[in-house]
Amino acid sequence: MAVDERSPEAVITGPVADWATDFSHLEPEYAENAHAIWDELRATCPIAHTERFGGAWLPTRYEDVQAIAYDTERFSSRHIIISDHRPPLDAAPIGGAPPITSDPPFHHDARKLLLPAFTKTRVAKQEEATKDLCHSLVDAFEGCEVVDAAREYAMHIPMRVIADMLGFPPEDGPTFARFVHEMLEAVDRSPEERQASTEELFDYLHEQIRDHVADPRDDLTSYLIEAELHGRALEPQHVAGMMALLLLAGIDTTWSMIGSSLWHLARNPQDRRRLVADRELRATAMEEFLRAYAPVTMARLVKQDMRWGGVDMKADDWILLAFPAANRDPERFDRADEVLIDREVNRHAAFGLGIHRCVGSHLARMELLVALDVWLDRIPEFGLDESAPVRWSTGQIRGPRELPIRIG
Numbered sequence: 387m388a389v390d391e392r393s394p395e396a397v398i399t400g401p402v403a404d405w406a407t408d409f410s411h412l413e414p415e416y417a418e419n420a421h422a423i424w425d426e427l428r429a430t431c432p433i434a435h436t437e438r439f440g441g442a443w444l445p446t447r448y449e450d451v452q453a454i455a456y457d458t459e460r461f462s463s464r465h466i467i468i469s470d471h472r473p474p475l476d477a478a479p480i481g482g483a484p485p486i487t488s489d490p491p492f493h494h495d496a497r498k499l500l501l502p503a504f505t506k507t508r509v510a511k512q513e514e515a516t517k518d519l520c521h522s523l524v525d526a527f528e529g530c531e532v533v534d535a536a537r538e539y540a541m542h543i544p545m546r547v548i549a550d551m552l553g554f555p556p557e558d559g560p561t562f563a564r565f566v567h568e569m570l571e572a573v574d575r576s577p578e579e580r581q582a583s584t585e586e587l588f589d590y591l592h593e594q595i596r597d598h599v600a601d602p603r604d605d606l607t608s609y610l611i612e613a614e615l616h617g618r619a620l621e622p623q624h625v626a627g628m629m630a631l632l633l634l635a636g637i638d639t640t641w642s643m644i645g646s647s648l649w650h651l652a653r654n655p656q657d658r659r660r661l662v663a664d665r666e667l668r669a670t671a672m673e674e675f676l677r678a679y680a681p682v683t684m685a686r687l688v689k690q691d692m693r694w695g696g697v698d699m700k701a702d703d704w705i706l707l708a709f710p711a712a713n714r715d716p717e718r719f720d721r722a723d724e725v726l727i728d729r730e731v732n733r734h735a736a737f738g739l740g741i742h743r744c745v746g747s748h749l750a751r752m753e754l755l756v757a758l759d760v761w762l763d764r765i766p767e768f769g770l771d772e773s774a775p776v777r778w779s780t781g782q783i784r785g786p787r788e789l790p791i792r793i794g
């Protein structure tokens with residue numbers, strides 16, 4: 387069992403006794419039953435607490451999630467992945483991976499740097515290559531009756547797209563999958579192990595920066611190296627931090643979303659048949675999948691002791707900001723617990739709310755729609771293979787990591 391640094395007697399992993407007072411997003415039970423857990427908490431609690439991680443809160447109502455996301459005065463993004471470690475206060479307002487770890491006023495300028503690289507027009511340039519990639523992944527299923535749609539399809543799409551955009555060698559894909567796992571899922575390892583993973587990731591990124599300084603190219607890494615903030619080139623640490631963010635933020639999020647959408651269609655033949663027949667409906671269905679299976683929960687740190695939403699928060703308590711729970715709040719969405727692939731009005735929070743709203747949302751939508759289009763056009767008949775289990779990731783990014791699908 388792993389132990390918390392702030393209060394050494396507190397255990398951070400192990401079975402949950404009561405979700406309202408002892409929640410943990412690191413348990414397989416949370417990964418498998420997240421929707422039911424949020425519904426129960428929202429109806430009864432509605433801001434859950436845990437002593438794990440040195441103290442954390444879990445709001446589940448849309449209204450609370452929205453209020454916290456907008457309140458950068460009282461909630462900091464200094465670190466957005468919960469573990470037993472809190473970065474020092476002087477990490478604010480920049481943080482290790484700007485702009486997601488930045489607070490105002492620095493956040494605004496760090497974010498502005500990234501925006502031109504992720505407009506709809508820039509993203510459209512990746513579309514043909516993404517289609518080709520999806521087709522080549524389906525080509526490789528030739529002769530298979532069952533495939534793992536998470537590992538043999540969904541995972542590769544965002545990995546290859548972001549590697550191309552950053553100008554990294556495409557064969558480094560498996561290394562990125564390991565970085566993603568170690569930085570975002572395996573947060574219950576010892577501080578030394580986590581430090582070693584962080585160093586390995588940053589060594590890799592600095593190597594790429596050196597390579598691009600020696601040989602500049604038309605890609606995102608060269609763009610960031612040449613970018614200026616307040617009239618000066620960025621520090622190499624800032625460039626590497628942004629690259630780390632793009633690598634990590636872009637991969638398992640989109641991978642999870644493609645996987646969850648295919649999981650839904652594998653279990654709901656009516657929806658599958660409707661989308662196979664009606665290409666126009668796919669973009670609307672995609673928004674509903676984003677709402678219903680939103681993969682990303684980010685964290686905040688409470689800045690000072692205060693009474694908030696009827697509970698007593700302490701400085702440096704974590705907030706597990708569950709955008710996916712907000713998306714299932716019946717106060718906000720009609721028939722919130724149902725997946726309606728033709729839902730017309732759908733102002734979901736899957737890409738976040740407030741100043742940190744996802745910079746990569748156009749890219750994510752393009753990848754998701756292309757992934758669905760190619761799969762549905764090439765494999766119209768498919769279903770879950772019941773002989774092997776589906777495995778959902780634990781931690782803050784939720785999606786299927788093993789997804790056996792029968793295609794033949």
Ligand code: HEM
Nearest residue numbers: 485486635636639640643682684737738742744745746750
């Ligand atoms: C379906 C896929 C995705 C989902 C659901 C998603 C979701 C989110 C969410 C909820 C946030 C807000 C974080 C917060 O409030 O702390 C966020 C921020 C961010 N995302 Fe995404 N994301 C996805 C894909 C991507 C991709 C493909 C990229 C780019 C490669 C990307 C880049 C970013 C960046 C840079 C931020 C930080 C923005 C800021 O702090 O101003 N995301 N994303």
